[in-house]
Amino acid sequence: MTLAIPILIPLVFMIFMILRLPERVTRTAGISGSTLMLAAAVFILIKVKTEGIQTLYLGAWEAPYGITFVADPFSALMLVVSSVIMMAISLYAIHFLSSEYRSGKFYIFFFTLAVGLNGAFLTGDVFNLYVWIEVMLLSSFVLMTMGKTQDKLRGGIKYLALNLIGSLFFLAGIGLLYGKTGTLNMAHLAQIVQSSEQTQWLNTPAMLIFLAFGIKSAVFPLFFWLPASYHRPNITVSSMFAGLLTKVGVYALIRFFTLFFVQDPSFWHNLILIIAGFTMVVGGMAASTQYDTRRILSYHIISQIGYMVMGLGIFTPLAIAGAVYFMIHNMIAKTNTFLVAGMIQKVKGSFDPKNIGGLFTESPFLAVLFIIPAFALAGIPPLSGFFGKFILIKAGIESGQYLITAVAVLTGLLTLYSMIKIWNEAFLKKGEADSETKKLTFSEALPSVILGLISVLMGIFAAPVFDFASEAAEVLMENTKYIESVLK
Amino acid sequence: MNSGILQIAEKYLRWLFLVFAIFALFRGHNLPGGGFIGGLMAAMAFVFRGFAYSADEVYQSMKIKPETYLVIGFTAVILSFVPGMIAGKTFFEGVWLSADLGQLGLLKLGTPLLFDIGIFLVVIGVTVLFLFSLKRSD
Numbered sequence: 001m002t003l004a005i006p007i008l009i010p011l012v013f014m015i016f017m018i019l020r021l022p023e024r025v026t027r028t029a030g031i032s033g034s035t036l037m038l039a040a041a042v043f044i045l046i047k048v049k050t051e052g053i054q055t056l057y058l059g060a061w062e063a064p065y066g067i068t069f070v071a072d073p074f075s076a077l078m079l080v081v082s083s084v085i086m087m088a089i090s091l092y093a094i095h096f097l098s099s100e101y102r103s104g105k106f107y108i109f110f111f112t113l114a115v116g117l118n119g120a121f122l123t124g125d126v127f128n129l130y131v132w133i134e135v136m137l138l139s140s141f142v143l144m145t146m147g148k149t150q151d152k153l154r155g156g157i158k159y160l161a162l163n164l165i166g167s168l169f170f171l172a173g174i175g176l177l178y179g180k181t182g183t184l185n186m187a188h189l190a191q192i193v194q195s196s197e198q199t200q201w202l203n204t205p206a207m208l209i210f211l212a213f214g215i216k217s218a219v220f221p222l223f224f225w226l227p228a229s230y231h232r233p234n235i236t237v238s239s240m241f242a243g244l245l246t247k248v249g250v251y252a253l254i255r256f257f258t259l260f261f262v263q264d265p266s267f268w269h270n271l272i273l274i275i276a277g278f279t280m281v282v283g284g285m286a287a288s289t290q291y292d293t294r295r296i297l298s299y300h301i302i303s304q305i306g307y308m309v310m311g312l313g314i315f316t317p318l319a320i321a322g323a324v325y326f327m328i329h330n331m332i333a334k335t336n337t338f339l340v341a342g343m344i345q346k347v348k349g350s351f352d353p354k355n356i357g358g359l360f361t362e363s364p365f366l367a368v369l370f371i372i373p374a375f376a377l378a379g380i381p382p383l384s385g386f387f388g389k390f391i392l393i394k395a396g397i398e399s400g401q402y403l404i405t406a407v408a409v410l411t412g413l414l415t416l417y418s419m420i421k422i423w424n425e426a427f428l429k430k431g432e433a434d435s436e437t438k439k440l441t442f443s444e445a446l447p448s449v450i451l452g453l454i455s456v457l458m459g460i461f462a463a464p465v466f467d468f469a470s471e472a473a474e475v476l477m478e479n480t481k482y483i484e485s486v487l488k
Numbered sequence: 489m490n491s492g493i494l495q496i497a498e499k500y501l502r503w504l505f506l507v508f509a510i511f512a513l514f515r516g517h518n519l520p521g522g523g524f525i526g527g528l529m530a531a532m533a534f535v536f537r538g539f540a541y542s543a544d545e546v547y548q549s550m551k552i553k554p555e556t557y558l559v560i561g562f563t564a565v566i567l568s569f570v571p572g573m574i575a576g577k578t579f580f581e582g583v584w585l586s587a588d589l590g591q592l593g594l595l596k597l598g599t600p601l602l603f604d605i606g607i608f609l610v611v612i613g614v615t616v617l618f619l620f621s622l623k624r625s626d
Contacts, residue, residue: 004579008566015562018555060578 002047003056003069005040006079006118009033014111017104026104027094033107034090037114038083045076049468053475053485055124063124063486064188070124070486073472074324078121078251081328084454085243085335086114088447089236095444096236096342098147106146106236112139113240120248124486126174127184129252130167133216137163140245144233155229162225166215173208180205187486190260190479199263206261206268210253217249219309220278223302227286230301231294235345238294239338242301243331250308250327257312258320258476265315272313277407280306284414288421293341293351296418297334300377303411304330307392310404314395320473322391325466329376329384329458336373336451343369343445344426347438353422358431366440367427372452374423376459378416384458387466491540498540505533513608514601523604527611534616543623554617561609568602 013033017026048054048071056069071079090110097106116136123129137160145156178184180201181192193199211222218226226246230238257268283303290296308330311323341351343366348356360367376383379390389412396405431437458465475481509530516522538546547553571583584598 001573001579004569008569011562012566015559015566018559018562020555057578059580059582 003071003122007115009037010111010114014108017108026107030090030107034087038087041079041083044071045080048073048076055486064183064185067128068124068486069122072475072482074476075121077472081331082117082244088451089240092339092447093236098234109139109142124186125184130170143237152232155232159225159229166212169208170212173205176205186259187483191483193260202263213249213253217246217305218302219275219305220282227298230298235342239335242338243335246305247331254312259479269313269315273404276306276310276313277404280407280411284411287418288414291352293422297337311392314399314401316395316399317473317477319395320476321470322395324469324472326388329388332451332454333373333376336448339448340370347440353425356426357429360427362437369448372455374419376455378419379412382459384455387462494540498537502533505529516604517600523607524611527608531612531615535619543620547620554613557609557613561606564602564606568599571599
């Protein structure tokens with residue numbers, strides 16, 4: 001029952017939002033809905049921590065016949081982090097949604113997205129995962145094109161078309177898996193793969209599904225849709241997407257490639273590492289050629305995805321733990337940089353750092369808010385990103401993957417370069433004396449303060465977070481635990 | 489389009505669509521049919537009317553707006569979970585009531601039916617909403 005709550009809460013709030021209620025009501029409901037969701041996620045995390053893997057057989061149809069919901073440490077962690085981001089976004093939306101978005105309409109799709117997201121993290125069924133990802137895709141498309149300007153539609157269509165192609169690959173892969181094994185339950189699939197001698201056929205569905213999640217998580221060379229679309233919608237929507245959407249792809253990649261796509265490890269891990277390396281470098285380089293803050297940050301999302309995928313490619317318990325830690329850090333910090341970009345725009349009226357200047361003297365508070373996620377992303381100690389990168393690099397050296405480790409270190413410099421570019425232009429450079437600066441109220445900055453605080457705390461208290469990440473990695477690597485708790 | 493033939497035909501076909509929609513709705517669960525298919529059939533009645541007249545006219549004349557179908561439908565879906573929860577069953581598990589109607593046989597009513605009715609209404613709402621927003625002039 002517990003596992004159904006993260007789906008039910010946003011569903012109920014989504015229905016509530018369809019009624020055309022006044023702005024004040026929808027805003028309050030939006031915030032309370034996402035707070036409830038966070039509470040439910042934390043409850044599940046605690047339950048997983050104390051009692052082990054949780055399962056729910058929908059309609060009491062035992063696995064592998066019905067749809068099973070499974071919460072292992074990894075999915076519980078993702079659930080909590082995504083709920084934190086959703087909560088921050090619901091606070092941010094109050095001030096930063098422009099008039100073209102009626103807040104009730106925004107929240108309908110905000111909660112639909114939450115339904116899809118929570119479902120994707122919780123489900124233990126391959127086809128069910130497809131459905132949740134579709135729910136997410138469609139609601140994000142509506143959010144992206146809301147406002148109906150030509151510009152937004154152009155980005156939205158690219159986003160939808162490329163992601164639908166991804167879904168098609170995913171569906172084809174599922175079809176092959178089902179045709180060959182007769183099951184869709186992830187744990188059952190893993191069991192069948194473990195006990196069968198011939199596993200060569202798995203490479204075909206694995207490649208199809210790798211392509212699908214490659215598109216969804218925007219890895220090299222499948223990332224085109226992301227920089228084409230992420231900077232176009234309202235900044236509230238952009239920041240929500242930045243933290244959440246691509247990470248579902250990475251989540252599914254890690255889940256699938258630790259649980260049942262375990263054949264031919266040498267081929268797959270090398271492929272994943274090569275792609276991770278290119279993703280990091282290309283994303284980082286593309287970011288350094290951009291000028292619009294949102295575009296710099298969009299390319300950055302790609303570069304950072306490379307690190308997570310690299311953890312999967314190295315495939316040692318430490319590396320997976322690093323990938324999990326890095327994902328948590330990245331979701332929080334990435335969303336936060338977008339939130340700050342929105343605040344800079346509100347204060348100075350532009351997303352282009354060249355047109356801005358002197359923010360450091362005019363608004364030191366905003367400077368601090370920017371520097372926390374920016375330096376966290378660049379990996380400066382003692383912020384969260386430093387430990388994420390440190391663990392991944394340590395895992396890389398320990399397993400003898402020197403090349404990818406070197407690439408990861410160098411990409412860190414690229415990240416630092418583009419963050420410093422924004423910093424120098426927007427904050428340090430002398431501003432024009434007659435430029436108008438709006439004051440920022442505390443409630444506008446609150447979501448960024450919360451996320452910034454999490455980044456700092458994740459750096460200071462890295463050990464407990466890392467312990468939990470390695471617990472999650474252990475469950476992922478030793479998939480017998482997962483299989484046993486699903487197929488009792 | 490303003491065709492007299494279509495307008496007359498619509499008058500009779502409307503009921504055919506609706507009757508078959510409800511037939512499909514109740515036939516579901518154990519046999520092919522159910523809320524989704526039934527909902528699509530019922531939506532056809534509205535959409536066909538939209539072709540015979542204009543989408544604006546039909547939307548204006550709808551006493552219950554598509555959005556309301558959505559809300560009622562989703563609420564029915566959520567409500568269908570409640571009896572199971574009260575009975576302490578697994579989430580989504582059906583709860584059945586059966587009534588003996590003598591000559592007419594055994595009537596079995598359960599939460600899956602409520603769920604199906606909810607889906608039926610949601611599908612009507614969504615289909616009509618989508619097609620009419622594409623067809624409407626504003």
